[in-house]
Amino acid sequence: MTAFTGTGALTRLALRRDRLLLPLWALVVGGMVASGSGSLGALYDTPAERAALAASMTANSSMRSLYGPVLGDSIGALVAWRFTTFAAVLAAIMSMIIVVRHTREEEETGRQDMLSAARVGRRAPLTAALLTALLADAAVALIVTAGLSGEGLRGALALGLAVGGTGMVFAGLTAIVAQLTESARLARGLTAALLGLAFALRAAGDAGGSPAPTWASPIGWAQHVRPFAGERWWVPLLMAAAVAAQGTVAFALSARRDVGMSFLPARPGPASGRIATAGGLAWRLQRGGLLGWTAGFLVAGVVFGGMVEGASDLVGDNEQARRIFERMGGQAGLQDAFLATMTGLFGMVAALFVVGSVLRLHGEETSQRAEPVLAGAVGRLRWAAGHLVIAFGGAVALMAAAAAGLTLAYGRDGGPILGAALAQLPAVWVLGGLAVLLHGVVPKAAPAAWGVAGLCLALGWIGPALDLPGPVLDLSPYGHLPKLPGAPVDPAPLLLLTGLAAALAAAGLAGLRRRDVTA
Incomplete structure (x- = not known):
């Protein structure tokens, strides 16, 4: 040998x-x-x-x-x-x-x-x-x-x-x-x-x-x-x-x-004390990733915000390029369309954080670290809730950081930009809810949530440039969001996507409660 x-x-x-x-x-x-x-x-x-x-x-x-x-x-x-x-x-x-x-x-x-x-x-x-x-x-x-x-x-x-x-x-x-x-x-x-x-x-x-x-x-x-x-x-x-x-x-x-x-080697934790709840454990495990992602979104927002004034240079007098930006970002002026495109991109990338954060539950199970936690006075839903709060709440922090970066560099009223960024959250949460569903009901298929998030990212980033048909773009939850800032706001799609995300997460938690751990 x-x-x-x-x-x-x-x-x-x-x-x-x-x-x-x-x-x-x-x-x-x-x-x-x-x-x-x-x-x-x-x-x-x-x-x-x-x-x-x-x-x-x-x-x-x-x-x-x-x-x-x-x-x-x-x-x-x-x-x-x-x-x-x-x-x-x-x-x-x-x-x-x-x-x-x-x-x-x-x-x-x-x-x-x-x-x-x-x-x-x-x-x-x-x-x-x-x-x-x-x-x-x-x-x-x-x-x-x-x-x-x-x-x-x-x-x-x-x-x-x-x-x-x-x-x-x-x-x-x-x-x-x-x-x-x-x-x-x-x-x-x-x-x-x-x-x-x-x-x-x-x-x-x-x-x-x-x-x-x-x-x-x-x-x-x-x-x-x-x-x-x-x-x-x-x-x-x-x-x-x-x-x-x-x-x-x-x-x-x-x-x-x-x-x-x-x-x-990893440093040993304290002998007693500082982690008293399942939520505290989830925060201890995921705080580094959340802080790193938030800082990255802030810096990226500053970079993209500095490019808003030069959006007209990017397309010049090319009407076809202008139409692509409008398909991605709406109709209310090229700068608003550019901002809508960038906030949409941040929303699609934020889904990668949410999916990874949710699938930390899957990693804890497959590495057999969840069993000692669940063997104590911690229910499955409490254990999962700690990670899901960070996943879904962390998406809010990421989009707010991106909006802050865009506003700092662009130098205009930050209210519409923040609203445009937060409007991406229902679609982000739908992909996070799908990850919860897969982990709770079909844990072996949980990594497929990465593929779905990647497909939505590809549809949102490449689809408008290829002028794909509307039904194809609507396969992604991002295809149902308003193109903010600049476009009129219809609350119905936002509420429906939020409800869908809640239903997917609830079904996943119900499956987690009924199945065997690591099964």
Whole structure:
């Protein structure tokens, strides 16, 4: 038996466990980029319009910080400008989820102990996790390359390698972090913080026109591949070298620790005292994530708020672009439409926090930490309520922080912006209620709530640009919200969505009360 014995079997097991999640991620990330060719080609169908867009975006530092520089005025170059950064971020998140799920989470739940009792080598689990991430990132790269090959195979391949390579760099980074931390939650949190730092470095470099910060960011490396603008083929080789170095470090760290242990062990709690209720325990477990998300929404609100005045520069005299913003954000002026678009985006991202917070219940069950709590004088509903208050109430804090950031940067009356942000909550709560229902009634299917949230995010962000039919957009709860600020408010959809969210959550809690724990 060697250190890699069992790698193939563990890889097949990982692919089987993620047989729904991985194709969905690959299709969403790759399809988002591939769809850009048709949408941008329809918006800017003449060389003059494309050249004007490239010139205006190059001169706009706020847009450079968000999307990066425009390196050419062809359709392919505009697709690369518009989608590379966000596709790279999504690929990084996908890779982070895969590696943590099949390394640290397996150890935390005790499944790795059982697997290691068979003919499984020391390096097999980590190798299988990285191979699974590699296959997922390769699928994204293939979809991007195939979807954009009509604009030029060289550029399409370069863009696919840029996105997939960024995902693999963060897979290697996550593999290192997973050796340092003792919990899957902390591993995801630290990697997400590093991803945010990488995005901030790239944004600062692009806004200031300095290449140094972008070279310090793996997300910036994706831009430096220069798809459709004089491709630099040595940058993907740099990414491959970084992944190899990260893998070497991760394997070296893994060989020097026991299964289930880490180099940064969690601090023991106080011997007595400070957590007296189930709600207090939920707050102790989730406060770091809630505070981090809130700070991120505040900062993002400031960034987007500074772009409101330049919304007219983004579309110029292009009527088709104006109509897309109006479909996403309403009819009452371009700046109001831009604000409505941004608050809608914040609402869709807030659903990811709510789903993750609700599914903390699922994690507590599968890791067998819920049983000692429920063995005491704590009912199931009280235990779940602590987490649900943070999940649903935390969404209010996130949207309020986003509204505060938008108001600070925009410098106008914050009342309509706050109202627009809070109007997103019923749709956010519907997705949270669905997560409660899945966890309470069909716990094995609870992770599918991530897929539903991702699909709603894709429909809301890409659907208007693709001019999808109304019935398709209405599949998402966000399709029934008023486009605020600027549009008239109809309370009926808001009340119906809130009632639906309450009904889903109530049904999920009823199922949790009746079923066996961890069943």
